[in-house]
Amino acid sequence: MADIARRTEHRYGNRPTMKDVAARAGVGLKTVSRVVNGEPGVTPDTERRVQEAIEALGFRRNDSARVLRKGRTATVGLVLEDLADPFYGPLSRAVEEVARAHGALLINGSSAEDPAREQELALALCARRVDGLIVIPAGDDHRYLEPEIRAGVATVFVDRPAGLIDADAVLSDSFGGARDGVAHLIAHGHRRIGFIGDRPRIHTASERLRGYRAAMEDAGLPVDDAWVSPGSTEPERVRTAVREMLDAAEPVTALFAGNNRVMVTVVRALAERPRPVALVGFDDMELADLLGITVIAQDAAALGRTAAERLFRRLDGVDDVPERVVLGTTLLARGSGEIPPSAG
Amino acid sequence: MADIARRTEHRYGNRPTMKDVAARAGVGLKTVSRVVNGEPGVTPDTERRVQEAIEALGFRRNDSARVLRKGRTATVGLVLEDLADPFYGPLSRAVEEVARAHGALLINGSSAEDPAREQELALALCARRVDGLIVIPAGDDHRYLEPEIRAGVATVFVDRPAGLIDADAVLSDSFGGARDGVAHLIAHGHRRIGFIGDRPRIHTASERLRGYRAAMEDAGLPVDDAWVSPGSTEPERVRTAVREMLDAAEPVTALFAGNNRVMVTVVRALAERPRPVALVGFDDMELADLLGITVIAQDAAALGRTAAERLFRRLDGVDDVPERVVLGTTLLARGSGEIPPSAG
DNA sequence: TAGAGCCTGGACAACGTTGTCACGGGAGGG
DNA sequence: CCCTCCCGTGACAACGTTGTCCAGGCTCTA
DSSP: HHHHHHOOOOTTTTTHHHHHHHHHSSSSSSHHHHHHOOOSOOHHHHHHHHHHHHHHHHHOOOOHHHHHHHSSSEEEEESSSOSSSTHHHHHHHHHHHHHHHHHHHEEEEOOOTTTTHHHHHHHHHHHHOOOOOEEEOSSSGGGGGGHHHHTTTTTEEEEEEEESSSEEEEEEOOHHHHHHHHHHHHHHHHSSSSEEEOOTHHHHHHHHHHHHHHHHHTTTTTOOGEEEEEEEOOOOHHHHHHHHHHSSSSSSSEESSSHHHHHHHHHHHHHHHSOOOOOEEEOOOOOTTTTTTEEEEEEEHHHHHHHHHHHHHHHOOOOOOEEEEEEEEEEEESSGGGGGOOOO | HHHHHHHHTTTTTTOOOHHHHHHHHTTHHHHHHHHHHHHHHOOOHHHHHHHOOOHTTOOOOOOHHHHHHHSOOEEEEEEETTTTTHHHHHHHHHHHHHHTTTTTTTEEEEEEEOOOHHHHHHHHHHHHOOOOOEEOOOOOOOGGGGHHHHOEEEEEEEOOOOOSOOEEEEEOHHHHHHHHHHHHHTTTTOSSSSEOSSSSTHHHHHHHHHHHHHHHTTTOOOOGGGGOOSSSSOOHHHHHHHHHHHHSSSSSSSEEESHHHHHHHHHHHHHHHSSOOOEEEEEEOOTTTTTTTEHHHHHHHHHHHHHHHHHHHHHOOOOOOEEEEEEOOOOEEEEESOOOOOOO
16 A cells, blocks of 8 residues: 555656566566667567567656766756747757757857856756757856866856856857948948947857957048947937938948847838948848848857767767867848948 | 665765755754755754755655655646647647746646547556646547546646536637638628638537537538538648549538648648638647738637636636536637638 | 586676664753 | 653665676586
8 A cells, every 4th residue: 555655656657667677578587678778688588478468568768867877877967048039049959959960959048148046057067967068158268167167067168158167168259240331331432330239248259349440440441439339239229320421411321230249129110211321230030131131140950060069079088188169151132232332 | 884775875876865964963853854845943053054955965855755755746737739839839838837926836647539548647646646737628428537536646638628527718709710710701792712621520510510510500601511621630631621622523612621641731732732721720829820811810828827726726726517618709800701702 | 418608697786875763962940 | 840742853775676696507518
């Protein structure tokens, strides 16, 4: 009776264990384990009996116990910034693809751009003993991961580098991409170009701003402070920035949008204005081709794939020094970036 | 020496355990457990000593072992179709949000629309003993999940109903949405309307086709077989369908696109043609507003949120009969659906 | 026919944690 | 002053699996 009670209030409902299977098949515990894991040394006849018992009981191996025993979880964690951001879909998918090829599962969660949440999430994944971690940083101090990395959690940062620790990172060439985009506008005759970006705390954002300034300097053009609007991607702020730059006494004739969210808002804002304004945006998006928006495209899938491959290389025991990989960007000319300056 | 060897080749690198912490703090194992879990009954002084040891060793609780002991993983699985599909981003994010609110993590993976892969993935998640499972079905036979559900894995299907088993499902009103969309076109004077959708094996696809037929019938309009193209969402096939419908002797004057992927291809195909063709698409997308595409919008976030809430309600012990929840859709008129028929 | 070797199968410990229970000491009441 | 009660603490088993090791029975050979 005590036994019945135990079984009844058992936490997994009433999941059969290998012991149950062994009892039913009339074999030893280890023999069941062998069959389940396809290990050699089991007579076809015994194997059949075990399989039947597994079938009859609806047994499924408890991987939690397995993990505890074996030490490897065959699981990698992905901490991203926002699952709903179209940029991260392909990235995440590419990571999953590689993980799958290595027989691993993916746990993920988003930090919602909150450093505290990023840390909480990353450490929760470490507590689950993920074999490796891919992080798209929200914060700029990752020293909290040092003990984990020392303890053997392979870690790769994507899209932005780690802060204050030495770790692998796979990045797009934000600086070069932005410089190329702005140079493209300059080549089409623009002299006064506005830059609207994300908070400069974010590495990619500051790099893109740096790229903007470099392109202007290369062309010997001055940069007016009023043309530069780093800040949040909050739509209202972006709209205000667009308005101020275009309605100034000496308005800008072209805009560079620092990322996809900014770009979307800028496009919406420009759609309401009579005169066309040249625009180049960082990040490609679905349908952007149909709208004729010239963009600096980064290859999100390649970013994810490269990072994941690097991660699994480390998990396979390769142990070279942390490295920073930078992937190139592509300028896709579609019209909006080729609009000439309208007479001031 | 044997001990050193054991530690050295240990699988988690050299992670300290509660035992190590206990030894260093000079307390018992259970006391460490109490401190780590914030249980009462520990002197402030003892607690401080334990905390110091934890700090010094860089201890982090091994949740695998914890799970094994407690039975609950505080993890839910999400099996979706394609992480890169913009429709699933917000859905996935909403699920994560709810999971987070319940203190649970999310493991996910995509089936790539392959039923076999869906099954493999779902069962792998069950082997990890996720507490619950949210599935966007790729296949149409989910009997393989019956033992798991019986064993206590809460399961909710989203976007499409489960096949051959009785389970919770949260769906958009595909039938009603498609009917409304087609009725909208009819209201704007169209008589010959083409339908381009996904494979009819997919529940939503066949429901949308049924909605199309219902709207036509309601208006007393005949449906020519040549106007209906169910099939894959493969771009080349969609382009061919568009061409054939528009270049026929009696061409259609409007198109209804069965989902976002079809819609994108249709928009691209129509952009190359001289005469405007009316279009309504199922699923909204970013930038679709700027392109003036009239759509039947479903609320992906609400879908995910509703499903996740239902899941956690079950996990909290509520045990009502499986139910099917249908969420309404919204027609967003933006121009493309209001184009009148061009003279045939 | 006996000994050696191989092959199948099972007993047992260990993985790191938590629940149960028991123990020792200090406080409070009779 | 002694007994009781409570509180802080720790020993121990258990969760379900896998690695190690040994036993028993078989075959093959001398």
